Amino acid sequence: MIRITVDDQNIAVQENTTLLSACLANDIYIPRQCFVEAGDQAAASCRLCFVEVVGEEYPVTACTVTVSDGMQVRTDTMAVRRLQRAGLRLLLSVHDIDCRNCPANKQCELQNIARFLKVGLKAKPYEVTLKQPAVDTSHRQIDYYPNRCVLCGRCIAVCQNHNTQPFLAFAKRGFDTIISSFGQESESDACLDCQACVATCPVAALALKGQVQL
Numbered sequence: 196m197i198r199i200t201v202d203d204q205n206i207a208v209q210e211n212t213t214l215l216s217a218c219l220a221n222d223i224y225i226p227r228q229c230f231v232e233a234g235d236q237a238a239a240s241c242r243l244c245f246v247e248v249v250g251e252e253y254p255v256t257a258c259t260v261t262v263s264d265g266m267q268v269r270t271d272t273m274a275v276r277r278l279q280r281a282g283l284r285l286l287l288s289v290h291d292i293d294c295r296n297c298p299a300n301k302q303c304e305l306q307n308i309a310r311f312l313k314v315g316l317k318a319k320p321y322e323v324t325l326k327q328p329a330v331d332t333s334h335r336q337i338d339y340y341p342n343r344c345v346l347c348g349r350c351i352a353v354c355q356n357h358n359t360q361p362f363l364a365f366a367k368r369g370f371d372t373i374i375s376s377f378g379q380e381s382e383s384d385a386c387l388d389c390q391a392c393v394a395t396c397p398v399a400a401l402a403l404k405g406q407v408q409l
């Protein structure tokens with residue numbers, strides 16, 4: 196074990212672990228969407244887990260930094276909160292904010308992050324732009340709701356880890372980016388047996404057919 200200091204709290208953490216894992220293991224909350232535990236690491240794409248580390252000129256993403264003995268970290272500076280609020284608003288600018296009719300309501304990480312950052316679930320100052328169609332039903336067992344998806348990549352990471360052949364990938368580019376199975380699952384029942392992507396999705400953008408009503 197080594198010791199680091201986070202917001203004036205001196206804690207013992209495992210060596211060779213990420214700063215985000217170390218904080219979470221010590222009940223220190225850091226907003227995040229793309230991070231997955233237990234070796235299913237996704238790409239650092241959500242840009243929410245910023246912290247400041249003494250000696251670093253700019254805030255860094257806690258999920259990509261490895262702890263070192265004596266490291267001093269601040270999770271609550273103005274620069275960190277500014278980046279996190281901007282990141283959240285960008286996510287909400289392509290999000291169908293309809294919590295009342297959403298199956299993720301009250302178990303949603305976007306709601307938790309907004310509450311923690313003390314911001315409303317609003318895209319302002321950005322306009323909300325939504326994708327069409329609002330649901331992709333092309334997969335035999337799982338429906339995909341692109342306007343809930345935060346493109347965190349967790350579903351891709353767990354799919355890759357749980358199946359010899361990954362069935363999910365990012366498709367298209369820029370604003371049009373979506374998650375797709377490209378029809379690869381169509382011959383098998385692997386997805387019905389696995390469902391790891393549905394379980395890990397933080398916002399109910401993936402759901403077994405028949406379980407979600409728009």
Ligand code: SF4
Binds near residue numbers: 303304306316
């Ligand atoms: S995913 Fe979360 S923030 Fe989005 S509509 Fe559903 S409950 Fe609301």
Ligand code: SF4
Binds near residue numbers: 345347392
């Ligand atoms: S479907 Fe869910 S888990 Fe997959 S990228 Fe979108 S929000 Fe993340």
Ligand code: FES
Binds near residue numbers: 227238257
């Ligand atoms: S959790 Fe670090 S960038 Fe998403």
